[in-house]
Amino acid sequence: MPHLSTISALSNRIGGGSGLLTAWVGMSDPIIAGQLALEDFDAVTIDMQHGANDITSVRLGISHVTLAGKPTIVRIPVNDFASASRVLDLGAAGVIAPMINSKADAEAFVSFMKFPPVGQRSWGPTVAVALTGQSLDDYLVKGNAMAVAIAMIETREALAALDDILALDGIDAVFVGPSDLSIALSNGANVNPGRADVIDALDHVMKRAHAHKKAACCFAPSPTLAKDLAKKGYDLMAIGTDFSQLRSGARAQIDIARGRA
Ligand code: 3PY
Ligand code: MG
Numbered sequence: 001m002p003h004l005s006t007i008s009a010l011s012n013r014i015g016g017g018s019g020l021l022t023a024w025v026g027m028s029d030p031i032i033a034g035q036l037a038l039e040d041f042d043a044v045t046i047d048m049q050h051g052a053n054d055i056t057s058v059r060l061g062i063s064h065v066t067l068a069g070k071p072t073i074v075r076i077p078v079n080d081f082a083s084a085s086r087v088l089d090l091g092a093a094g095v096i097a098p099m100i101n102s103k104a105d106a107e108a109f110v111s112f113m114k115f116p117p118v119g120q121r122s123w124g125p126t127v128a129v130a131l132t133g134q135s136l137d138d139y140l141v142k143g144n145a146m147a148v149a150i151a152m153i154e155t156r157e158a159l160a161a162l163d164d165i166l167a168l169d170g171i172d173a174v175f176v177g178p179s180d181l182s183i184a185l186s187n188g189a190n191v192n193p194g195r196a197d198v199i200d201a202l203d204h205v206m207k208r209a210h211a212h213k214k215a216a217c218c219f220a221p222s223p224t225l226a227k228d229l230a231k232k233g234y235d236l237m238a239i240g241t242d243f244s245q246l247r248s249g250a251r252a253q254i255d256i257a258r259g260r261a
Pocket of ligand 1: 098154176177178179180181219
């Protein structure tokens with residue numbers, strides 16, 4: 001049963017204000033996901049919406065992250081719910097779907113995330129079954145609970161439909177995209193995830209999620225925001241991205257070497 005506890009760690013640990021941290025990987029070399037998994041993250045998220053990842057880099061990335069003992073989350077492209085089933089088949093522990101703006105969007109997402117009777121996920125988890133060492137019957141019974149369905153809230157429409165989305169059986173968590181939300185709330189005037197109205201929305205989303213006994217998650221462009229959100233009771237935060245961490249790590253070392261720090 002080689003990696004069952006690794007992959008099920010996400011569904012087992014998220015919730016109750018767990019304050020988990022995930023890395024966020026837009027680069028497509030699976031070694032990058034594997035390297036970040038060796039740091040003190042609780043999970044690694046591989047991004048297929050933005051960044052450079054495709055189904056092959058996700059497949060290889062999941063292997064590297066799993067071997068490092070961490071669960072993998074995958075963010076799929078907008079409205080590409082078929083990819084949710086595919087990445088679960090490859091051993092993803094959770095899926096983030098961007099731009100879930102209505103109950104109908106959330107229902108479509110769930111239908112590809114969960115086997116009947118909750119959804120309509122088609123059978124074919126060959127790699128996931130091998131990675132977890134489960135029997136086919138065990139995977140059918142436990143697969144729905146292990147596959148964490150995370151709906152992104154990042155528009156005015158999504159905020160208006162928040163309770164309907166959260167009430168849906170099969171949605172396990174919501175994930176705020178504060179950059180898109182800041183654009184939406186300012187009617188396209190600017191992108192500023194730290195703005196006061198965005199922080200108010202973050203507080204509101206967490207309260208509604210917890211009222212529905214679902215997890216609250218967020219992308220935090222800065223570690224300070226992640227720390228604040230964890231203190232408030234958020235369940236999972238992404239901090240920065242592989243791009244920003246590579247650049248800021250290089251900059252910090254250059255500043256020391258050039259005597260600027
Ligand atoms: C957003 O902030 O809009 C996101 O999607 C985070 O990646
Ligand atoms: Mg977004």
